[in-house]
Amino acid sequence: MQAQSKASASLPYKNSLQTQAKDAMNFFSRKPLMGVLLASLLMHASLVHSQIGTAQLTELPSSAPTSILIKEIADHAELMKNLETICDDVGPRLTGSQQLRTAQAWAMEKLNAYGAVDVHEEAYDLGRPWQRGIARAHLVNANGIALDIVQKAWTVGTNGVIRADVALLDVKTLDEFNAVAPTLRGKIVLVISGPKATPEQNKNIKQYSAEVNRAIHEAHFAAVLLTSDKDNGLQNMWGSPSSRFDRNAGIITSENANLLKRLLARGITPKLEMELTGNFSKESVKAYNVVADFKGTEAADEMVIIGAHLDSWDLGTGATDNGTGVVVAMEILRAMHAQGLHPKRSLRVVLFSGEEQGLLGSKAYLVKHREELAKIQAIIVQDAGSGRIMGFPDMKVEAWYTALTAAIAPAKELGAQDVIYAIGNGSDHDVFFEQGIPAFTPMQDPLDYRSHTHHSQVDTVDHVVLADLMQSAQVMAITVWGLLNGERLPHQEQSEKH
Numbered sequence: 001m002q003a004q005s006k007a008s009a010s011l012p013y014k015n016s017l018q019t020q021a022k023d024a025m026n027f028f029s030r031k032p033l034m035g036v037l038l039a040s041l042l043m044h045a046s047l048v049h050s051q052i053g054t055a056q057l058t059e060l061p062s063s064a065p066t067s068i069l070i071k072e073i074a075d076h077a078e079l080m081k082n083l084e085t086i087c088d089d090v091g092p093r094l095t096g097s098q099q100l101r102t103a104q105a106w107a108m109e110k111l112n113a114y115g116a117v118d119v120h121e122e123a124y125d126l127g128r129p130w131q132r133g134i135a136r137a138h139l140v141n142a143n144g145i146a147l148d149i150v151q152k153a154w155t156v157g158t159n160g161v162i163r164a165d166v167a168l169l170d171v172k173t174l175d176e177f178n179a180v181a182p183t184l185r186g187k188i189v190l191v192i193s194g195p196k197a198t199p200e201q202n203k204n205i206k207q208y209s210a211e212v213n214r215a216i217h218e219a220h221f222a223a224v225l226l227t228s229d230k231d232n233g234l235q236n237m238w239g240s241p242s243s244r245f246d247r248n249a250g251i252i253t254s255e256n257a258n259l260l261k262r263l264l265a266r267g268i269t270p271k272l273e274m275e276l277t278g279n280f281s282k283e284s285v286k287a288y289n290v291v292a293d294f295k296g297t298e299a300a301d302e303m304v305i306i307g308a309h310l311d312s313w314d315l316g317t318g319a320t321d322n323g324t325g326v327v328v329a330m331e332i333l334r335a336m337h338a339q340g341l342h343p344k345r346s347l348r349v350v351l352f353s354g355e356e357q358g359l360l361g362s363k364a365y366l367v368k369h370r371e372e373l374a375k376i377q378a379i380i381v382q383d384a385g386s387g388r389i390m391g392f393p394d395m396k397v398e399a400w401y402t403a404l405t406a407a408i409a410p411a412k413e414l415g416a417q418d419v420i421y422a423i424g425n426g427s428d429h430d431v432f433f434e435q436g437i438p439a440f441t442p443m444q445d446p447l448d449y450r451s452h453t454h455h456s457q458v459d460t461v462d463h464v465v466l467a468d469l470m471q472s473a474q475v476m477a478i479t480v481w482g483l484l485n486g487e488r489l490p491h492q493e494q495s496e497k498h
Contacts, residue, residue, distance in 0.1 A: 001321050001322065001355075001383045001384065001426055001427050001454065064410070065341050065481055066410040066411075066477075066478045066481055066482075067410075068339050068341065069332075069335050069336070069339065069341070069474070069477040069478065069481060070414075070474045070477070070478070072335040072338055072339050073331060073335050073470065073473050073474050073477060074470065074474070076335075076338065077331055077335075077470060077473065078327075078330075078331065078334065079327050079328070079331050079466070079469050079470065079473055080327075080461075080464075080466055080469070082110065082326075082327040082330060082331075083319060083323050083324065083327045083461055083464065083469075084461055085106065086103055086106075086310075086317075086318070086319075086323045086326065086327070087317035087318060087319045087323050087460065087461050088317065088461060090102050090103045090106065091317050092312055092313065092314035092315075092316070092317055092318060093310060093311050093312045093314075093318055094129070094130070094132075094153075094311065094312070094313070094314050095126065095129070095287050095311040095353045095354045095356065095357055095360070095361075096126050096129025096130065096281075096285055096287060097129065097131075097314075100310065100311055100353060101288075103310055104121065104288055104290050104310060104351070104353075107290050107310060107326070107330070107351055108120075108121070108290055108292075110330060111290070111292040111330065111333065111349065112292075114330060114333050114334040114337055115294060115333065115334070115336075115337030115338075116292035116293060116294055116333055116337075116349065117292075117293050117294070117295060118291075118292070118293050119290070119291070119292040119293075120290075120291055120292075121288040121289065121290055121291070122288060122289045122291055122364070122365070122368055123286040123287070123288050124286065124287055124288075124289075124354075124360070124361070124364035124367075124368075125284065125286060125287075126284070126285055126286060126287035126354065126360070127241060127284050127285075128280040128281050128282070128283065128284050128285070129280070129281050129285050130153055130154045130155075130239075130278065130279070130280055130281075131278060131279065131280070131281060132151065132153070132278045132314060133151070133157060133276070133277030133278040133279065134275060134276070134277040134278075135149050135150050135151045135250060135275070135276050135277075135278070136149065136274065136275050137149045137250065137252075137272050137273065137274035137275075138272070138273055138274075139270055139271065139272060140163065140271045140272065140273055141268070141269075141270065141271045142263055142268060142270060145259075147252050147253075147256045147272070147274075148233060148235065148252060148253045148255075148256055149225075149250045149251065149252050149256075149274065150235055150237065150250065150251050150315065151249070151250055151251075151276040151277075151278040152226060152237075152238070152239050152243070152245065152249040152250065152251050153237055153238065153239030153240075153278075153313070153314075154239035154240050154241055154243055154246065154357065155239060155243065155245070155246050155247055155248070155249045155276075155278070156246065156247040156248070156279060156280070157247075157248070157275075157276040157277045157278050157279050158223060158248050158274065158275055158276045158277075160275065161273055161274070161275045162188075162222050162223060162248070162273070162274055162275070163271070163272070163273045164186060164187050164188045164222035164223070164271070164272065165187050165188065165269050165270070165271055165272075166187065166188045166189075166190055166225070166260055166264070166269065166270040166271070166272055167183075167184050167187040167188070167189055167190070167264075167269075168189070168190050168192055168261070168264060169184060169189045169190070169191045169192060169193070169194065170192035170193050171193060171194065171195055172193060172195070172196060173195055173196070173198070174195040174201075174208075174211060174212055174215060176195065177194070177195045177212075177215060177219075178215055181215065181218075181219040182219075184219060184221060185219060185220050185221070186220065186221070186222050187221060187222055188221070188222050188223045188224070188225060188272050188274070189221045189222075189223070189224050189225065190225045190227075190257060190260055190261070191224060191225065191226055191227075191245070194212075194244065194245075195212055195215075209242070209244070212244055213244055213246070216244060216245060217247075221248070222248065223248035223249070223250065223274060223276075224245045224248060224249040224250070225249075225250055225251075225252055225257070225260075226245065226249060226250070226251045226252075227251070227252060227253075227254055227257040228251055228252065228253050228254055228456075229254070230253075230254065230451065230452070230456060231254055231255075231451075233253050233255060234253070234452060234456045234457065234458065235251065235253060235315055235456055235457050236251055236455050236456060237251065237313040237314070237315050237455045237456075238313075238356075238455065239357070240356075240357035240358045241357060241358075242358060248276065249276075250274065250276055287353045287354050287360065287361065287364075288353055289350060289351065289352050289353055289361045289364065289365055290310065290349075290350070290351040291348065291349070291350050291351075292333070292348070292349045293346055293347070293348050293349075294333050294336060294337065294343075294346065294347040294348075294349075295342075295346050296342070296343050296344050296345040296346040296347070296484065297342050297343070297344055298344055299344050299345045300345070300346050301346075301375055302345040302346065302375050302376075302377050302488075303345055303346040303347065303348045303375060303376055303377060304345055304346075304347055304348070304376075304377045304378050304379070304380070304480055304483045304484050305348045305349075305350055305376060305378070305379040305380070305432075306328075306329040306332060306333075306347065306348070306349050306350070306379075306380055306381075306476070306480060307329070307349075307350045307351075307352060307362070307379055307380070307381040307427075307428050307429060308322050308325030308326040308328070308329045308351055308352070308381060308382060308383065308428075309322045309325070309326075309351070309352045309353065309354075309355030309356070309361065309383065309427070309428060310322070310326050310351040310352065310353060311352070311353045311354060311355055311356055311361075312356070312459070313356060313455050313459070315455070315456055315457040315459070316453070316456060316457050316458055316459030316460050317459065317460050317461070318459055319386070319453070319459055319460050319461045319462075319463065319464055320385045320386045320449055320453045320454070320459055320463060320464060321383070321385070321449075321453070321454055321455065321459055322355070322382075322383045322427075324382070324385070324386040324464060324469055324472070325381070325382040325383050326351055327469075327473075328382055328469070328472055328473045328476055329349050329351070329382070329476075330349065331473045331477075332347075332349075332473065332476060332477045332480055333347060333349055335477060336477075336481075341481075343481065343484035343485055344484060344485045345377055345483075345484045345485070347480065347484060350365060352365065352428045355383075355427065355428055359427075359428055359430060359431055361428065362428035362429075362430075362431045362432070363431050366431055366432070366435065373435060373437060374491065376432070376437050376438075377438070377483055377484070377488065377489055378403075378437070378438040378439065378440060378483050378489055379429050379432045379437060379438070379439045379440070380429070380439075380440045380441070380442075380476065380479065380480060380483075381427045381428050381429040381439075381440075381441050382441065382442055382444075382472065382476060383426070383427035383428070383441065384426075384427075384441065384442070384443070384444045384449065385444055385446065385447060385449030385450075385453065385454070386444075386447065386449070386463070386464040386465065386468055386469055386472070387444040387445030387446060387447040387449065387468055387472070388415060388444065388445045388468045388471045388472060388475075389411075389415070389417070389442040389443070389444055389471065389472045389475040389476065390415065390416060390417070390418070390442075390443045390444065390445060391408070391416070391417050391418035391419055391420060391442070391443050392404050392408065392419050392420075392424075392440050392441075392442055392443065392479070393419075393420055393421075393422035393423055393424040393440070393441070393443065394419050394420065394421060394422070394440075395422075395423050395424070395433060395438070395439065395440065396421055396422065396423055397438070397492065399489065399490050400438050400440075400489060401419055401421070403438075403482075403483065403486055403487060403489050404419045404440065404479070405419045406482060406486055406487075407478070407479045407480075407481075407482025407483050407486055408475070408478065408479050408482065409482075410478050410482070411474070411475045411478045411479065414471055414474055414475055414478075415471065415475075417475065420443075424440070424441045424443065425441075426441075427441060429441055435491075436491045436492035436493060437491055438489045438491070442472070442475070442476070442479075444472065445468065447463070447465070447468070448463060
């Protein structure tokens with residue numbers, strides 16, 4: 001999941017829902033969801049979970065397509081096998097890397113085997129891909145320890161070892177930044193807070209961002225240190241071609257940042273040596289989305305898209321962000337094909353790239369498929385970790401609420417599946433929603449996604465609970481089936497969007 005900043009094993013579901021209802025509000029802090037409603041939803045789910053089996057169905061006839069899908073996934077799912085292949089065999093999948101290309105070739109082969117047709121890649125211009133190198137830093141005074149540092153992605157390295165004093169940057173506006181920048185020239189700057197746009201500046205955010213980037217370059221800092229938003233020595237990663245602090249930028253743990261701040265507070269100026277060798281390739285390359293169809297019957301020209309991003313950050317192996325979303329999307333197609341279920345509308349699986357660099361793949365998809373956007377019934381993107389699905393936000397559109405409620409109804413036996421009046425964003429469905437297309441993302445049990453795995457070195461298969469992954473695949477399959485066969489969802493006019 002895209003974010004500018006974002007170890008223990010996953011908490012068992014029975015405990016996580018009871019203890020993390022409060023955390024749910026933080027988990028969706030980047031999404032304007034109604035935190036109180038979500039917390040209440042999670043607490044309710046914890047009460048009913050003990051009475052619900054993963055594949056238990058007591059109200060639906062066994063011949064119903066949704067019941068068939070649930071049983072097929074319960075009995076024959078390839079979720080964990082596929083996830084281990086993506087994460088343990090292929091590994092990290094930076095956009096523009098050979099590892100992502102390997103994962104895409106594997107995914108295309110699997111999608112063909114799962115009954116998809118017209119499986120293909122669609123290229124877009126990425127520019128020069130970024131490659132990680134060495135990152136190291138240590139104090140040359142005080143206690144002399146080595147810092148736990150990683151280079152911020154999509155940044156230019158230090159061009160050798162640099163040595164400088166550490167100073168703090170704590171500003172709120174561009175004017176404040178310009179006022180203090182001359183005093184920080186030639187120093188390694190630990191960023192506490194950087195310039196933020198005012199409501200007036202937000203009206204032309206591109207111009208404002210260009211002004212900020214120009215001011216940062218003209219400040220001539222020796223280097224920049226940013227801080228992981230996680231505790232217990234966990235790292236974080238972010239970056240894109242449009243990032244601020246796009247050169248000589250490292251990310252350190254919160255504990256290391258606190259050490260530097262304590263020294264400064266006591267009047268001791270920390271002195272650091274550091275080197276960052278990550279950099280850009282010489283040649284521009286193409287990036288790719290993987291697209292595969294499963295044809296419908298009487299309304300085959302209309303489609304429901306299941307989306308997920310196959311790219312990942314490279315500190316871990318991208319299991320919860322977004323390997324789980326990828327294998328769920330593929331599993332739904334596999335299950336429909338295995339059981340010979342043919343929906344009214346076509347199902348399209350799109351495995352995006354470039355999500356972590358600013359939704360690059362989904363933006364490219366919109367451009368390439370501009371002429372068929374009106375035929376999209378809905379897009380669903382699962383990109384919030386590996387926890388059980390609790391329900392969906394309706395994106396504050398009444399007609400979508402009705403359709404979602406009907407589609408998810410058969411999933412009641414899998415847990416408390418509610419549709420709430422809220423907007424969920426933060427992944428590839430965003431660009432579709434901006435075009436007025438029905439675009440949804442499920443609310444999931446947070447587990448340790450935000451606190452531990454998201455963009456960190458522990459985003460690995462170890463933090464995925466099979467029962468939770470199975471439930472999310474079943475709920476997604478039910479919801480997708482309902483949208484594939486339900487009433488046509490209206491698109492919004494641009495003036496109607498919230």
